[in-house]
Amino acid sequence: xxxxxxxxxxxxxxxxxxxxxxxxxxxxxxxxxxxxxxxxxxxxxxxxxxxxxxxxxxxxxxxxxxxxxxxxxxxxxxxxxxxxxxxxxxxxxxxxxxxxxxxxxxxxxxxxxxxxxxxxxxxxxxxxxxxxxxxxxxxxxxxxxxxxxxxxxxxxxxxxxxxxxxxxxxxxxxxxxxxxxxxxxxxxxxxxxxxxxxxxxxxxxxxxxxxxxxxxxxxxxxxxxxxxxxxxxxxxxxxxxxxxxxxxxxxxxxxxxxxxxxxxxxxxxxxxxxxxxxxxxxxxxxxxxxxxxxxxxxxxxxxxxxx
Amino acid sequence: xxxxxxxxxxxxxxxxxxxxxxxxxxxxxxxxxxxxxxxxxxxxxxxxxxxxxxxxxxxxxxxxxxxxxxxxxxxxxxxxxxxxxxxxxxxxxxxxxxxxxxxxxxxxxxxxxxxxxxxxxxxxxxxxxxxxxxxxxxxxxxxxxxxxxxxxxxxxxxxxxxxxxxxxxxxxxxxxxxxxxxxxxxxxxxxxxxxxxxxxxxxxxxxxxxxxxxxxxxxxxxxxxxxxxxxxxxxxxxxxxxxxxxxxxxxxxxxxxxxxxxxxxxxxxxxxxxxxxxxxxxxxxxxxxxxxxxxxxxxxxxxxxxxxxxxxxxxxxxxxxxxxxxxxxxxxxxxxxxxxxx
Numbered sequence: 093x094x095x096x097x098x099x100x101x102x103x104x105x106x107x108x109x110x111x112x113x114x115x116x117x118x119x120x121x122x123x124x125x126x127x128x129x130x131x132x133x134x135x136x137x138x139x140x141x142x143x144x145x146x147x148x149x150x151x152x153x154x155x156x157x158x159x160x161x162x163x164x165x166x167x168x169x170x171x172x173x174x175x176x177x178x179x180x181x182x183x184x185x186x187x188x189x190x191x192x193x194x195x196x197x198x199x200x201x202x203x204x205x206x207x208x209x210x211x212x213x214x215x216x217x218x219x220x221x222x223x224x225x226x227x228x229x230x231x232x233x234x235x236x237x238x239x240x241x242x243x244x245x246x247x248x249x250x251x252x253x254x255x256x257x258x259x260x261x262x263x264x265x266x267x268x269x270x271x272x273x274x275x276x277x278x279x280x281x282x283x284x285x286x287x288x289x290x291x292x293x294x295x296x297x298x299x300x301x302x303x304x305x306x307x308x309x310x311x312x313x314x315x316x317x318x319x320x321x322x323x324x325x326x327x328x329x330x331x332x333x334x335x336x337x338x339x340x341x342x343x344x345x346x347x348x349x350x351x352x353x354x355x356x357x358x359x360x361x362x363x364x365x366x367x368x369x370x371x372x373x374x375x376x377x378x379x380x381x382x383x384x385x386x387x388x389x390x391x392x393x394x395x396x397x398x399x
Numbered sequence: 400x401x402x403x404x405x406x407x408x409x410x411x412x413x414x415x416x417x418x419x420x421x422x423x424x425x426x427x428x429x430x431x432x433x434x435x436x437x438x439x440x441x442x443x444x445x446x447x448x449x450x451x452x453x454x455x456x457x458x459x460x461x462x463x464x465x466x467x468x469x470x471x472x473x474x475x476x477x478x479x480x481x482x483x484x485x486x487x488x489x490x491x492x493x494x495x496x497x498x499x500x501x502x503x504x505x506x507x508x509x510x511x512x513x514x515x516x517x518x519x520x521x522x523x524x525x526x527x528x529x530x531x532x533x534x535x536x537x538x539x540x541x542x543x544x545x546x547x548x549x550x551x552x553x554x555x556x557x558x559x560x561x562x563x564x565x566x567x568x569x570x571x572x573x574x575x576x577x578x579x580x581x582x583x584x585x586x587x588x589x590x591x592x593x594x595x596x597x598x599x600x601x602x603x604x605x606x607x608x609x610x611x612x613x614x615x616x617x618x619x620x621x622x623x624x625x626x627x628x629x630x631x632x633x634x635x636x637x638x639x640x641x642x643x644x645x646x647x648x649x650x651x652x653x654x655x656x657x658x659x660x661x662x663x664x665x666x667x668x669x670x671x672x673x674x675x676x677x678x679x680x681x682x683x684x685x686x687x688x689x690x691x692x693x694x695x696x697x698x699x700x701x702x703x704x705x706x707x708x709x710x711x712x713x714x715x716x717x718x719x720x721x722x723x724x725x726x727x728x729x730x731x732x733x734x735x736x737x738x739x740x741x
């Protein structure tokens with residue numbers, strides 16, 4: 093019961109390696125920030141109360157507890173699971189191509205192919221769902237909740253409307269189920285995953301090397317060439333500015349942004365980012381939990397009426 | 400202050416990495432649970448069943464010798480079914496090809512069910528009519544299989560024909576050679592001692608393939624339940640329609656599934672995933688399909704019956720249960736609602 097309550101209120105995230113707030117990922121991000129501060133001879137301002145106790149940050153903390161509760165009690169029970177989507181994919185493949193005796197390949201080849209495919213396809217669908225959240229007026233109303241943050245902290249990652257959570261839940265189940273279904277169809281029981289603490293090894297590495305810095309005041313940029321391959325924390329921070337919110341939709345990899353012309357590297361941009369949040373004209377003024385939950389719906393109703 | 404923080408953070412990460420390393424690496428000489436389970440299945444199922452098949456084959460060879468003098472085919476036919484069911488058990492959990500690549504095609508040399516479009520009966524009737532030396536006449540692999548033997552013993556045998564007995568003997572000699580190869584592989588410590596997780600994966604794949612063949616080939620095709628033969632049932636699509644022993648074959652296959660998976664959480668593959676609902680679900684499915692094959696009526700008399708359709712449905716569900724177990728065994732996070740695109 094105590095564990096359940098801890099999970100409902102979001103405390104479980106700190107000890108769950110599948111979550112971005114897992115203590116190890118927070119610790120590794122902190123270490124990276126320290127090293128970065130040492131070399132840049134800066135960093136005092138990153139610990140400022142102006143950021144961590146800003147009204148936007150305080151709203152993030154409160155909202156984190158509420159959204160954890162909503163996800164546990166109202167969303168989890170109704171979102172399709174990976175087991176179901178994998179099963180559906182398998183049934184579909186068997187009905188289309190008939191059952192085939194499982195192929196034999198060396199174990200490490202199968203595991204490498206599966207781990208990499210899962211990671212790549214997941215990152216690809218993340219890119220497109222994220223882009224869709226920006227391009228569709230209807231979905232943007234919900235995604236504005238995330239972009240309304242005026243300062244970035246790792247908790248801002250969870251400043252997401254429940255509707256968006258549902259969409260990402262479906263995205264995860266569909267993409268993982270699709271890839272897993274194909275691999276199970278081809279290789280059956282030979283299939284397994286390179287994992288660290290039960291998390292896809294590539295995903296774990298991405299989380300370990302500073303995913304939490306994406307939503308943080310630490311403007312860590314990569315080399316120009318590297319930012320064509322991987323999204324740096326600063327590239328994501330640029331994405332949170334009104335001027336570049338239509339750039340850098342990628343999760344871990346920048347190749348999707350490169351391929352689909354939405355990449356913005358940091359080489360020609362000012363070193364410090366001053367303003368996060370929404371453009372003045374599209375701002376929903378989301379300053380309370382009630383605003384975060386309900387204003388997107390009001391905005392959609394107004395949009396419909398204006399047509 | 401900065402240096403203190405950096406040191407503490409680095410030390411914490413190093414400590415964590417060290418702890419991970421200790422948890423991840425078993426000590427040299429330790430036997431993993433997978434290796435233990437494999438050794439158990441190797442001795443109680445794989446070696447046991449291969450030796451049993453060889454014993455039954457030797458008995459069949461003995462009855463063939465007797466047949467030359469007494470002409471009583473009934474005893475030989477009964478012994479054929481004993482041997483056939485013993486072979487089905489070997490075939491169901493066959494992984495010798497994984498342990499030794501030279502044996503990849505052995506099952507095909509022993510059994511041609513659902514392979515190619517040869518009409519074994521038609522071809523063997525010609526072989527039986529010629530006077531060519533038996534070893535020359537049986538030049539194709541398919542002429543020396545268990546399916547060819549079934550034809551010779553149940554369809555082509557006549558008391559006047561000593562040639563059919565000579566052919567049957569030649570077939571059993573060929574079968575014996577292949578089964579001995581399989582037995583040598585399973586009893587060779589160099590090939591099996593280090594086998595663990597990968598060998599168990601192969602074993603699980605053999606069961607998965609077998610569960611598909613059970614419902615789609617062994618019942619679905621004969622009953623006209625699959626698209627290719629929709630509503631066109633035919634006993635000739637049963638695996639052993641000549642000897643009317645198809646039900647015994649299915650029975651033997653399911654028994655092997657049960658022994659490999661384990662009837663409780665302390666036996667077979669089930670030991671690897673104790674208290675998992677998917678494992679119990681599969682065990683229950685195996686039990687119910689196994690019970691469904693206990694009907695004494697030969698399948699040849701009932702392909703159009705409701706009971707046969709029920710058996711097909713149960714076997715289809717069994718195949719599904721295997722897939723659900725495999726999905727569960729991957730241990731993927733079922734649901735993630737983090738907005739990971741942000």
